[in-house]
Structure formats: C-alpha cells, structure tokens
Amino acid sequence: MDFGPHLMLATLEGAVGAAVLALTALGLSLVFGVMRVVNVAHGEFYMLGAVVAWFVSTAIGTHPALGFVGALIVAPLVAAGIAIAADRLVLKRVDYDPEATIVATIGILYIMQQAALMGFGPEARPVTEPFNSRIMLPLLDWSKGLPSFYYPTGWGAPSITSYKLFVIAAATAILISFWLILSRTKVGLIMRATQLDKETAQAFGIPVNRVYSLVFGLGAGLAALAAVLIVPIQQAHYLMGGDPLLLSFIVVIIGGLGSIRGTVVAALLIGLSDGIISVFFSPTLAKILATLLVAMVLVFRPQGLYGKKPA
C-alpha cells in the first residue's frame, strides 16, 4: 500500500484508540486530581462497562441499536454505583491514605475480575454494533496540478467503518461536555474547589465526602462509557481491563496527574503514535517508545506536560 493511504488508515485507527483512551484516562486522572487516590481498579470498571453492555444488549435483544443505547445508559450507572459503594465501604474507611488506597484498590481489582469470571464466564462475547457500514476514504490527487479527490479501487482500498467514526465523534462529544461541566457548572466548581484545597472547601460548607463519592463514581462511569463504545469493535472479556489500565497510567503520567488538558493531549499522542508506529514499524516498538516517553517525562518533567509543580 502507498504511503498516503497507509498513513491515513493508521491515523484513523490510532484516533479510535486515542478517543477511547482519553475517556478512560480522564476518569483515572479525575479521581487522582480530586481525591489523590491512585485507582488501580480503574481498568476493572472499564471491563465492567463492557460486561454490563453485553448483558444489557442480550437482555433487550430486539434491535442492536436499542441494546446499545440501553447499554450506554445502564453500564456507566452500574459502574458508578459499584464505585460509590466501594468508596463508602473501603476508601473512606482507610481515610484516603495514599498507600492504603493503592492496596485497597488492588483488592477491588481482584474482587471485580474474579466476580466477572464467575458471573460472566471466561469467554470473549461480542456485542453487535448499532450500525456499521464500510466507508471508502477518498485520496487527494495532485497529478493534474490541481488537487482532486479519487477513490482507489480493488481490495484493501483505504476504508473505515461508520461505527469507528461514531466512536471518535462520541468520545469527543463526551470530552467536551465533561469539560463544560467542570468549568461552567456549580458541580464542576465544587469539584475544582475540593481539588484545590480540601480543608478550605470543607470550611466553606462543601460536603467533601459526598464530592469524593461522586468523583469516584464519575471516574468509574467514564471508564465504563469508554468500554461501551469500544465493545462492539472488540469483545467483552473478563481480562480486558489490564491494557487500558496500563495505557491510562502512561497517559496521566505524561499528561500530568489531575490535568484534563494534559490527559487529552497525552491520550492523542499515545493513541495516534501507537496506531502509526504499529502500521509502519511494529506494535512492539510503539509500546517501547511509549514506555520510553514515560521514563523521559518522569526524569525531566516529573509533574507531566501540563501538571503543576508541587509547591
């Protein structure tokens, strides 16, 4: 395949990964930013979202679109509910102590993973996409001096599916609305106040404990939402939480823990470079470079690209 179409395909594939990664990593970053909790179980909330999506779409079962919309609503709510319960029952009891919460969330990780294995089973199960058609991608042609578009023919002509484009669009929409909530609404103001200074916020009458529960639920809900978007492309599997957790950590370390802008930029960087390097070189090299970038950031800019230096 020629360089141009090859690059376009790689970019689009990378963008799908980046979109989903941005949502997942945002949840992790939010929880750390506001609560100072490193949620090791974050990937399992992602897995939970995919598993619930399968249950909902199977239970509704009439038209794939109906099941998908149902999953979009139910899965984040279930994940958020379980996260809030975990916050009240576990994290609050250990006083959000940084070391204790890491160990506690590792425990939650195993409980959720094994519960999924027992309740959902070890198989990978597919969820049908609500719509899916193959869209051919036009290429730019400069051979006549003026730019014109043409569609290559034959097999393997660059194409993408409508559902993958939808994933990119939906993730962008969610990110924008999330940013609006955080910057323009009262709930967002309260969350930002809690992030800035917990004690002062409490002194001004902000129910910090309830904000914590809300934020932990929101973080889990974002991960679940990302999984619902990706599950028609991949499949629900009880071990699927490992990769997103690792990549989310990479993203928030590069972007700066607690910084939304940094998270989105780093997700794009990691997602796109993974897509492009995988296509042109090898997927292993993409992972090596991402990890190398993490090491570089930790050495030269430990607060991350957009993180604030600790005072």
Add this chain to the structure above:
Amino acid sequence: MTQKLMTNRRGLLMGAAAGGLLASSPLVSRFAHAQSSGPIKIGFQQHSTGIGAAYGRWYGRTTEAAVKKINEEGGINGREVQIVAEDDGTDPKRGAEVVEKFANQHDCDVAFGTLFSHVVFGSAPAAGELKMPYFVVSEGHHVASGALNRYTLQPGITDVKSQVQAMAPYVAKNLGKKVTMVFPDFAFGHDHRDFFTAAIEAQGGEVLKHIAIPPTETSFTKYFPQIPRETEVLYHVMVGPGVLTFVKELGEFFGPSSPAIFGFIDSLEAVDLASPGLEFLENTYFWEGNPRYAQADQTEYDKAFRAAVGVDANGASVSDSADVSTYAHMFGCWETLHVIKAGMEASDYKGPEDRAKLIEAVEAMGAMDESAAHPQGPKIFNGKTHQTFGVQYISQVQNGKLVKVHTTSIEDTMYPDEVDYTTQSF
C-alpha cells in the same frame, strides 16, 4: 470430654440399607471383578480460564463424555476411570504446578489434556521429572521435534507441521502460489510460519510476507496494510479472545473483493460463522481438524461422538445454539482417552509402577482404525516421535456453512522423524 459411640437399631438399619444400595448399584457391580478396585485417576490439565478458556470448556465436555462412555463399557481393566480436573489458567507456570499437584496430591496415574503449546512447553519438564505419563492434545510440533521427553506423548491429535504440509499442495494448486501469512507471534504461530513457508516453496510457491501479531492484541486493522498488493492467497491463523475481531476487521479491510483466503479454523473456533460481519468468508477455505458441520457423508462414529458430547449438526451445543464448540480440536481428548485405555489394557496397567510399561505399550500402537474410539478418522501413531498422524480436512464456506471439499491422505501429512524417544531411558 469423651464421646460415646452411638449405636442403635436405626443407625444399624440405615447402614445396612446404604450398603445394600451400594452393592446393588450398577456402578459397583460393574467394577467388582477388578483386581484392584480403586479407580484409575486421570489428571486433566484444563484451560478453564485465561486465553484458552473457550477450548477448555469444550475439552472438558468432551473429556466428560469420553469417560462416561469408557466407564459404561466397563472402565479400564475393570476399574472405574476418574477425572481430576485442575485449571492451569492457560499459563505455563501454573501448568507445571498442576502437573506436580496431579503427582503429589491427587495420586493420578497419568496427566492429560493440555492444548496451548506454551503450557505444554512449561509443563512437560515437570512431567518428565515426576515420571508422569503426560498425554497432550495440543497440535504443537514440540512433541515430534524432540524438544520434550519420553513421558510426553501426543497420540490423539496431529501436529501443525503435518497439518500445514498437507495443506500446501491444495493451496498451491487451487488458490494461488503467492501467499501472505498472518499468524500469532508465539510458538504455535511460528510452527505455521516455518512449516508452511517450507511446504509452499516445495510446491513452487512463495510467501511474500509474514505478518506476526501478538496473541494479546485486541485491534488488528493496523496490521493489514502490510499485505502486499500482489498477494494471491491470504493465509490466516489466530487464537485467543480477539479472534472474532480479527476476522471481522479482515473483512472490513478487504471489502467486497479480496485475494483468495485460506484460514485455519483456529481463527474461528468457538465462534458462530453466522456472526454479523463474517459474510465475506463465503467461498473462502478453511483447514478443519474435524468438520464442524455434519457432512453429507457423516460416519456413524461422528454421529455417536456428537451425540455423546452434546453437539448438534452445526457444531454448537444441543442446549444452546450460540455456544459453538471447538470441534476441530476437541475430538483429540476423546481419542487420547481411548488411547490411554487401550495402552493400559495392553500393558495390564495396575498402578504407577507400571507407567513405563504403559508408555511402551502406547509407543507400540501404530495404526488405529477409524472407529467409535477414533471418530475423526484413521491414524498412524509414530512410537519413535510420540506423535500421531491422520487425515486432514479442507472445507469451503458455502451458504454460511463449512462444507468439506478435500480430505488429505495420511501420507500427505508424514515427514521424516526428528527424534527417537524410545532410545531415552525411563
């Protein structure tokens, strides 16, 4: 505090009644004439969890059905057969631990059932050290390559080298000679890469490009642009939880036109061919170890095998048509258990002290006819390489079903010996 032994009339009567019930039950009377009436314990290393879980589930069902049949026919040497199943998590390290557990905790007579080649690699040394006969159902070429030991045998399923070697002439003659291969990047995939490349070159063809994909990969489209334009045949084989995504994205990449496609059914084991997105597979070809769909010339043995395991004519569970079996592989468990039975009977196996005799008896087996014990087809067991050889099937997708279009001979699958395990001491 002391406790008085309670003996009363009711207790005695109940004991007597239970004893009577036990004596009159068919199970006990059936095995009553055995020289040693204890059961023969077969340790079943099962991929219940991890990336091999779909295979593990069906290997489990097949094993259960085979043991039920063997016990109904009088067990082995008049003794009941018991399966001790342990999950290895499709993990080599846990695989070795499971083999040790069979030997040290469960007092198993033999171990059996492993599929994934890296687990076989991890477990076989433990079996050799513990002097535990280890009957694998794995397809990997590692047994016949000489990499393992005298205690490891593969009598119930053929290996990748013989399978791909038998496919190459058909591919070169009917589909094309310029091949691009897509395979998982671990031992099993490397067997495909090495042996098919050599086999197609022997047919005057060539492999244009090898595309290796990590077995844990979840997104595949990014690999496909590497397929060269002049490819005539795309050869694919994939394993793990991502197989459906793999095949779907392959279809989305090619669109309405594509080169000829030849796949190993591993890419779609336990996956319904009618899944949305797989329509493009119509008219493409698959290797099948055993045809998933009941064929027009179905043998009575295949019919009985399906009925015993609980598989319908479409290769799915009789109780749930969405639960598709791993039909191309799981017969290996059934056949291996029958080989263990035949070996134990030929060597008059009494207990662990007869393990070496059992291995020698299996090594001496040679030809096995197509029968109720060997429903997949006739086999020839090579006692020197500890590997069985058998017919292979090529099927084409026609109207959404796999229809058998070619059956190889056993000779097509043979290759020169690479090891003689019989020269190793026990």
